Amino acid sequence: MSDALLEVGRLNAGYGEMAVLRDVSIAIRPAEIVALVGSNGAGKTTLLRALSRLIPSRGELRFAGRSLAGAAADEVFGLGLVQVPEGRQLFDRMSVAENLRMGAYQRRDKAAIEADLERVYALFPAVADRRRQLAGSLSGGEQQMCAMARALMARPRLLMVDEMSLGLAPVIVDALLETMSQIRAQGVTVLLVEQDVHAALSVADRGYVLETGEIVRAGTARELERDPEVQRAYLGAADPVPAMPAGRAHGAP
Amino acid sequence: MALLAQIVVSGVLLGGLYALMALGLALVWGVLNIVNLSHGALIMLGAYATYFLFTGAHVDPFAALPLAAAALFAAGYLIQRGILNLVIRGPMFNTLLITFGIEVILTYLAQLWFSADYRAINPRYAGSSYTFGGVTVPLVQALGFAIAIGLTAAMWLFLLHSRTGRGIRAAAQNLVAARLYGVDPKRIYALTFGLGAALAGVAGGLYGTVSQINPYIGGPLTAKSFVIAIIGGLDNPFGVVVGGLFLGIVESLTALYVGPTYRDVASFGILVLVLVARPSGLLGRTA
Numbered sequence: 001m002s003d004a005l006l007e008v009g010r011l012n013a014g015y016g017e018m019a020v021l022r023d024v025s026i027a028i029r030p031a032e033i034v035a036l037v038g039s040n041g042a043g044k045t046t047l048l049r050a051l052s053r054l055i056p057s058r059g060e061l062r063f064a065g066r067s068l069a070g071a072a073a074d075e076v077f078g079l080g081l082v083q084v085p086e087g088r089q090l091f092d093r094m095s096v097a098e099n100l101r102m103g104a105y106q107r108r109d110k111a112a113i114e115a116d117l118e119r120v121y122a123l124f125p126a127v128a129d130r131r132r133q134l135a136g137s138l139s140g141g142e143q144q145m146c147a148m149a150r151a152l153m154a155r156p157r158l159l160m161v162d163e164m165s166l167g168l169a170p171v172i173v174d175a176l177l178e179t180m181s182q183i184r185a186q187g188v189t190v191l192l193v194e195q196d197v198h199a200a201l202s203v204a205d206r207g208y209v210l211e212t213g214e215i216v217r218a219g220t221a222r223e224l225e226r227d228p229e230v231q232r233a234y235l236g237a238a239d240p241v242p243a244m245p246a247g248r249a250h251g252a253p
Numbered sequence: 254m255a256l257l258a259q260i261v262v263s264g265v266l267l268g269g270l271y272a273l274m275a276l277g278l279a280l281v282w283g284v285l286n287i288v289n290l291s292h293g294a295l296i297m298l299g300a301y302a303t304y305f306l307f308t309g310a311h312v313d314p315f316a317a318l319p320l321a322a323a324a325l326f327a328a329g330y331l332i333q334r335g336i337l338n339l340v341i342r343g344p345m346f347n348t349l350l351i352t353f354g355i356e357v358i359l360t361y362l363a364q365l366w367f368s369a370d371y372r373a374i375n376p377r378y379a380g381s382s383y384t385f386g387g388v389t390v391p392l393v394q395a396l397g398f399a400i401a402i403g404l405t406a407a408m409w410l411f412l413l414h415s416r417t418g419r420g421i422r423a424a425a426q427n428l429v430a431a432r433l434y435g436v437d438p439k440r441i442y443a444l445t446f447g448l449g450a451a452l453a454g455v456a457g458g459l460y461g462t463v464s465q466i467n468p469y470i471g472g473p474l475t476a477k478s479f480v481i482a483i484i485g486g487l488d489n490p491f492g493v494v495v496g497g498l499f500l501g502i503v504e505s506l507t508a509l510y511v512g513p514t515y516r517d518v519a520s521f522g523i524l525v526l527v528l529v530a531r532p533s534g535l536l537g538r539t540a
Binding site: 052054072077083085089092094101102103106150154 | 416419422429430434436488
């Protein structure tokens with residue numbers, strides 16, 4: 001896929017001697033929302049760490065036509081490959097406003113930063129209300145919004161969101177997914193990494209299923225939702241062809 | 254009563270200098286999680302830099318402070334980049350050993366180059382003082398106090414409001430998130446260690462104007478800085494001001510009511526008490 005924003009080819013990564021990812025290949029086109037789903041321990045977070053260059057990897061890694069081999073974490077960030085990490089990872093003893101300014105750490109365009117702050121506050125009014133509070137004092141949902149707002153302050157080209165829904169009430173997850181669509185409408189490409197397969201596929205255009213370090217399924221969100229194997233493993237269907245729509249599975253045959 | 258007031262004023266003036274000494278140690282400790290045992294040796298080098306600029310090039314000791322700071326900043330930056338960076342993810346025991354080794358090397362190099370003689374920085378105005386209501390304030394001590402408090406405040410503003418200061422705090426609070434958001438830890442760490450060394454350099458220059466110097470002053474000054482950092486905590490630069498003033502006043506009172514030779518007994522007694530009462534101060538951030 002030559003028009004891809006991110007191209008990952010036969011990527012291998014792990015921790016020390018322990019291999020986690022085996023020959024992972026994915027591609028993301030501009031302004032797509034792509035879901036990467038899989039159960040706990042499948043290697044989703046490891047893939048994001050490799051993409052952000054927090055851990056070394058072997059294989060092809062191209063972003064916006066540039067090879068990321070040998071790039072450091074701060075350089076990758078500078079290119080616009082920005083991650084909202086699992087567990088939010090806010091700067092707890094900084095105010096919400098300062099966390100947002102940390103998103104703009106590599107930017108020098110003061111006026112544009114101020115304008116972006118207002119734009120991001122408009123997108124997350126709950127964050128705006130808490131801008132003077134310490135980030136560590138926010139509720140889980142507010143922290144997730146703060147983390148996403150911080151990422152947007154970097155003007156990402158590709159926003160990678162790791163386990164956004166973890167520990168959050170469904171109504172908050174729905175609101176965040178809605179925001180995700182708005183972010184994409186502004187031209188930001190999104191990689192959504194989720195254990196909550198149903199939530200992820202509900203907003204995604206396409207998806208990949210990662211299982212024990214390998215991509216085992218790929219397709220449009222609709223195809224994956226209808227895939228009996230995906231339904232059985234991730235969408236709570238009791239049987240490949242359930243007599244009644246079970247759990248939160250949509251579009252059961 | 255006038256005597257007590259005099260002692261407290263002397264203690265406060267001494268405490269300001271102590272605060273500046275501890276500020277660099279607390280900064281490096283809080284951001285890099287390294288208790289820099291060579292901090293006192295860097296103070297000693299700052300004192301010698303100021304001394305030689307004064308005696309050799311006739312630079313006023315207060316005008317020499319920025320030069321001492323710049324020289325020590327460069328030294329600190331290189332020590333971090335070249336040596337400490339190798340063990341930055343290692344356990345604290347490793348960094349304690351390495352910084353202790355640096356302290357030993359610097360002390361013996363100083364003895365080799367500068368000899369073990371006692372030296373003093375004595376500008377013309379060294380004996381000047383002002384008297385307010387029976388309390389004498391020596392000019393040099395007062396200037397040193399003002400510079401120490403001014404630098405602490407400047408450091409606080411820098412950490413709180415500058416982009417680089419925010420990067421330093423980000424690396425201290427959450428290293429993974431800092432790396433994900435474009436902070437280069439190598440650069441930030443070297444910069445922080447350089448700043449800590451520069452603060453030590455200025456503190457050393459001021460120390461040289463109020464006290465005699467020799468190559469061995471480093472060890473006790475590291476220990477005092479450590480006491481102050483534990484009392485004051487690592488998060489807020491004004492914590493070290495509180496800790497510094499406390500130690501300065503305790504030492505002055507001890508010198509008067511117990512005897513001058515017991516000054517260090519008092520400060521290191523406090524160190525022992527703090528370690529017994531709050532051993533977590535040794536490793537925990539909450540120090």
